[in-house]
Amino acid sequence: MKEQLQAIANEALAKLEHVEDMKSLEEIRILFLGKKGKLTSILKGMGSLSAEERPVVGQMVNDVRKQLEEKIQNTRSELIRKEQEKNIAQEAIDVTMPGTILRTGKKHPLTQVLDEIKEVFIGMGYEIAEGPEVELDYYNFEALNIPKNHPARDTQDSFYINENVVLRSQTSPVQIRVMEKQKPPIKIICPGRVYRSDPVDATHSPIFHQVEGLVVDKGVTMGDLIGTLQVFAKNLFGEETDIRLRPHHFQFTEPSAEVDVSCWTCGGKGCRVCKNEGWIEILGAGMVHPKVLETCGIDPKVYSGFAFGLGVERTAMGRFNIDDMRLLYENDIRFLKQF
Amino acid sequence: MKAPISWLKDYVDINVDMKKLAHLVTISGSKVEAIDDLGKSIDKVVVGRIVSMEPHPDADRLKITQVDVGKEVIQIVTGAPNVSTGDYIPVALVGAQLPGGVIKETKLRGVESYGMMCSIEELNLTHDYLPDAPKDGVYIFNNEPELGMDVKEVLGLEPVIEFEITSNRPDCFSIVGLARETAVTLGTDFKKPEITVKEEGEGKASDFVSVSIRNSELCSRYAARTVTDVNIQPSPEWMQRRLAAAGMRPINNIVDITNYVMLEMGQPMHAFDLKCVDGGNIIVRSAQDGETITTLDGQKRKLDSSMLVIADENKPVAIAGIMGGANSEVTSESKMILLESATFNGTSVRLTSKKVGIRSEASNRFEKGLDSENVIKALDRCAQLIEQLGAGRVIPGIVDCYPVKPEPVKVQINDVEINRLLGTNIDKEWMFELFEKLEFEVDRDSMMLTIPTFRPDVRVMADLAEEVARFYDYNNIKPTLLSGATSTIGKKNHNQKMEDLIAQLMLSLGLFETYSFSFTSPKVWDRMRLPEEHILRDAVVITNPLGEDFSIMRTTTIPEMLGIIKTNYNRKVEEGGFFEISYVYKPIKEQLLPEERKVLTIGLYGNVDFYYLKGIVEQLFAQMNITNADYSPEKNHPSYHPGRCARVSLGNTDIGYIGEIHPEVASNFECPKRTYIAVLDISHMIENSNMVKEYSGLPKYPAIGRDIALIVDEGVLVKDIEAVIKQRGGKILEQIKLFDVYKGEQVPEGMKSVAYTLTFRSMDRTLVDEEVNKTMSKILHGLKTNLNATLRE
Numbered sequence A: 001m002k003e004q005l006q007a008i009a010n011e012a013l014a015k016l017e018h019v020e021d022m023k024s025l026e027e028i029r030i031l032f033l034g035k036k037g038k039l040t041s042i043l044k045g046m047g048s049l050s051a052e053e054r055p056v057v058g059q060m061v062n063d064v065r066k067q068l069e070e071k072i073q074n075t076r077s078e079l080i081r082k083e084q085e086k087n088i089a090q091e092a093i094d095v096t097m098p099g100t101i102l103r104t105g106k107k108h109p110l111t112q113v114l115d116e117i118k119e120v121f122i123g124m125g126y127e128i129a130e131g132p133e134v135e136l137d138y139y140n141f142e143a144l145n146i147p148k149n150h151p152a153r154d155t156q157d158s159f160y161i162n163e164n165v166v167l168r169s170q171t172s173p174v175q176i177r178v179m180e181k182q183k184p185p186i187k188i189i190c191p192g193r194v195y196r197s198d199p200v201d202a203t204h205s206p207i208f209h210q211v212e213g214l215v216v217d218k219g220v221t222m223g224d225l226i227g228t229l230q231v232f233a234k235n236l237f238g239e240e241t242d243i244r245l246r247p248h249h250f251q252f253t254e255p256s257a258e259v260d261v262s263c264w265t266c267g268g269k270g271c272r273v274c275k276n277e278g279w280i281e282i283l284g285a286g287m288v289h290p291k292v293l294e295t296c297g298i299d300p301k302v303y304s305g306f307a308f309g310l311g312v313e314r315t316a317m318g319r320f321n322i323d324d325m326r327l328l329y330e331n332d333i334r335f336l337k338q339f
Numbered sequence B: 001m002k003a004p005i006s007w008l009k010d011y012v013d014i015n016v017d018m019k020k021l022a023h024l025v026t027i028s029g030s031k032v033e034a035i036d037d038l039g040k041s042i043d044k045v046v047v048g049r050i051v052s053m054e055p056h057p058d059a060d061r062l063k064i065t066q067v068d069v070g071k072e073v074i075q076i077v078t079g080a081p082n083v084s085t086g087d088y089i090p091v092a093l094v095g096a097q098l099p100g101g102v103i104k105e106t107k108l109r110g111v112e113s114y115g116m117m118c119s120i121e122e123l124n125l126t127h128d129y130l131p132d133a134p135k136d137g138v139y140i141f142n143n144e145p146e147l148g149m150d151v152k153e154v155l156g157l158e159p160v161i162e163f164e165i166t167s168n169r170p171d172c173f174s175i176v177g178l179a180r181e182t183a184v185t186l187g188t189d190f191k192k193p194e195i196t197v198k199e200e201g202e203g204k205a206s207d208f209v210s211v212s213i214r215n216s217e218l219c220s221r222y223a224a225r226t227v228t229d230v231n232i233q234p235s236p237e238w239m240q241r242r243l244a245a246a247g248m249r250p251i252n253n254i255v256d257i258t259n260y261v262m263l264e265m266g267q268p269m270h271a272f273d274l275k276c277v278d279g280g281n282i283i284v285r286s287a288q289d290g291e292t293i294t295t296l297d298g299q300k301r302k303l304d305s306s307m308l309v310i311a312d313e314n315k316p317v318a319i320a321g322i323m324g325g326a327n328s329e330v331t332s333e334s335k336m337i338l339l340e341s342a343t344f345n346g347t348s349v350r351l352t353s354k355k356v357g358i359r360s361e362a363s364n365r366f367e368k369g370l371d372s373e374n375v376i377k378a379l380d381r382c383a384q385l386i387e388q389l390g391a392g393r394v395i396p397g398i399v400d401c402y403p404v405k406p407e408p409v410k411v412q413i414n415d416v417e418i419n420r421l422l423g424t425n426i427d428k429e430w431m432f433e434l435f436e437k438l439e440f441e442v443d444r445d446s447m448m449l450t451i452p453t454f455r456p457d458v459r460v461m462a463d464l465a466e467e468v469a470r471f472y473d474y475n476n477i478k479p480t481l482l483s484g485a486t487s488t489i490g491k492k493n494h495n496q497k498m499e500d501l502i503a504q505l506m507l508s509l510g511l512f513e514t515y516s517f518s519f520t521s522p523k524v525w526d527r528m529r530l531p532e533e534h535i536l537r538d539a540v541v542i543t544n545p546l547g548e549d550f551s552i553m554r555t556t557t558i559p560e561m562l563g564i565i566k567t568n569y570n571r572k573v574e575e576g577g578f579f580e581i582s583y584v585y586k587p588i589k590e591q592l593l594p595e596e597r598k599v600l601t602i603g604l605y606g607n608v609d610f611y612y613l614k615g616i617v618e619q620l621f622a623q624m625n626i627t628n629a630d631y632s633p634e635k636n637h638p639s640y641h642p643g644r645c646a647r648v649s650l651g652n653t654d655i656g657y658i659g660e661i662h663p664e665v666a667s668n669f670e671c672p673k674r675t676y677i678a679v680l681d682i683s684h685m686i687e688n689s690n691m692v693k694e695y696s697g698l699p700k701y702p703a704i705g706r707d708i709a710l711i712v713d714e715g716v717l718v719k720d721i722e723a724v725i726k727q728r729g730g731k732i733l734e735q736i737k738l739f740d741v742y743k744g745e746q747v748p749e750g751m752k753s754v755a756y757t758l759t760f761r762s763m764d765r766t767l768v769d770e771e772v773n774k775t776m777s778k779i780l781h782g783l784k785t786n787l788n789a790t791l792r793e
Ligand SMILES: [Zn+2]
Pocket: A263, A264, A265, A266, A267, A268, A269, A270, A271, A272, A273, A274, A275, A276, A278, A279
């Protein structure tokens, strides 16, 4: 009987060695371990054994069953693994083929630059103020110390709706509106659309965007203006950026300055971008003219302030190396995709 | 303003090189735009004289010349057709540096040549600078300069500095003014012009002329000199060179002298032929309406009473401060002339110059407001040059009419306040000395400054601070960061944050942000199919637009978005999605300013449909937590497809339209037939959004789903079906999901099948089928009675 059991075990193990698929594995299982299988029949034949032999043989049968079950289980796992491997091999794809096209948009380059500027100034404690684009002549000019017929009006030829209403030629009227309403401390930037009568060409547009800033408080100095602009320039153009101030004239500030930043392309050595000067003009700035403060009901003997302004288009063009302003308003998707 | 360096050096010592000079004066406030270094790239080009000239044996067009260049006579083979023996010409010697390269010894058809005769182009000069140079060919000197002399010296080639002059500094519109600034900047001496007039003519000026000012508001001073025995000639070369270098064309000695004095002193001058001034009586008066004058440029100009003219008893002879009349022009026949030096009102000159359409060097200066105290100095300088140049004999005396003499302006200086404004610690005495150099009168005891008459820009303390700061150098002020100021918190307000959210969502849904012009053309109304009286046609009109296309402020963003789609579609971009956040402008009756409303515009074309656009809008509302949106079919918007447009409202407020553009409009704008546009009012969206967020518990009990397919008349709106379901479904109805709309086989003609999955759930117990069944029958009953909907079998 022992030999018989061993023979069955060997036969089964031999068969299992060559199993190729689940179906034959199952057949083998049934053949040996099934209700009518070879091992079961041996158990059935145990009735003829003596009471002493029975537990011994029973134990042997169980051992063989356990051995076979284990082997079958292993073979099954092995088969599953092989099957999976085969499947995986078949499922190989060309990972160099392009991905599914998902629609994603891009922020316009002007918004990208505007957002950066806003971020810098919000970080320095500024709020964002807005105001109308179709504006009273009073706010756009007169309150800014530019009376009717002043030659300064010529340098920013404006669009008029009527004698008293103009398309704002700068975002400064927003500053006036804020100063009229709010007592110092005032710390704002005014981003927005402005209008000047310049025909469209590669470097001009009758519509463009400005960001102006205004700080009014007790004890604000020109040193504060310079420090603020330094922080701004370094944040926007890189840590190595330097600024340079040149005296200039604006009606609503005194002293006034034009502000250059060291060239972002050559770092100041001189190149095509900066026309070999090493500097690029990006800002106008100055200390708020006492007359302007007075006009807004702020006592210039108690308070002082500074203001600055820059063109967003020119900054974006410099930043992204865009050579034609018209591209910014054409909205060709192939252009917009690049930012 | 262009300043030849030698002219500047007449009045100031310059002890630094050009580059350094440009930097320093830029930093002190006289911005250098450019340095035009005439002759910079020219070296070893000298004066030569052609001694002899023979034909070349082997070339018809070449000549062999012997040229005396001072130290030696050299052989040059030339092809120049315009030279002959005896001519004085510029010669580039062997080794000479020209803009075109270095000159080498060479052989032309076998004959040696040791240099080159130069045209002005080869010397990098223009005909503006040398008007008498031949258009084509070698330059020939019209005098006999010393042989071997450097041509740069002979032609007066020198660096010319171009300054940008701001409108507040009329004094810097002159060589003398720039020299003053330069001297203070460099700390060198400013050499004021020394002006003396001999007055060798007979009689006195008042014997020949009288001046009366009828309108002293527009003319505060008018001074005249007379000159006899006028000898009209070309002016000397040095003067011609300087004028040309400064950008003015030399004409004749008298005209050149007046221009020269204007450039030098900043005071425009004018010379009249005295015999053409009837009675010798100058009358400064307003023009009469309808009066005309032919100006020096030959144009007949119409005048009106807002303009100031210089007239004699009978006629205007000049438009004051702008241009002289042809009727009194100085010609080669002129024997006696009248020199004018006057101060006209800047605004008046500016407005008149605009009206008559002449901008001259003179008007450009007058506009900025000139110093009446400079009038006599300039007139005398003019007389001095006339004497020096032998252009005539100056008659003694000046007829000076000066009705409005300005009071000296005094400003108290306060060094503490200046330092406080600048954030500096500049010494008081340093300030006093600076102001003295700038020709302010300084009273150290009273700290009172008397402002020079040529500085109308200095009136208050802040102006003094600027003077101090610009010579201290702005860049020497120590940068600080608002150490004294109150600290503030920077942030965006709610609306600004919501706009960011809207933009962010549009980007994440695949739309590209655009920027379009807020101007438009009234022509777009017809192309948008707007009827005559349509409200959108009521726009803010620009009185001085850049052409019709930019003549009104837009009342809708549809045309610009269609323009963007057209641009991309025409350029063969297959599909596109765009959005823009921008204003529309609506005139409000009896209000000066229009209402500016921010709108979100979405534009789509390509592989999209109405529901794609609506999906975007629904996503937007979901993100903004807007829960009261309603869409109703809109058949009457003229620009939209009447069957594919919805009016969007939030609560009771219409906030815009979404839909397919009317095919006719799409074609008018050259857009694809299926173009989708939404325009939605942003502030209404923000008002209806609720960004206050609160957690509500996740459902604990299972849901029960039921599918139904309804047969309804095809005109019934899904919105109406859902309203009934919602109303009858009660509290346990959790979700209504439309999954199919079908017309065709198995559905009767004129009907449609609409299929839903309804989900029921209770928050506090497990629902049982009977409860759901009861609700379902309520719903079905409601649909039957309200919409005549039946269950599809
Ligand atoms: Zn550079």
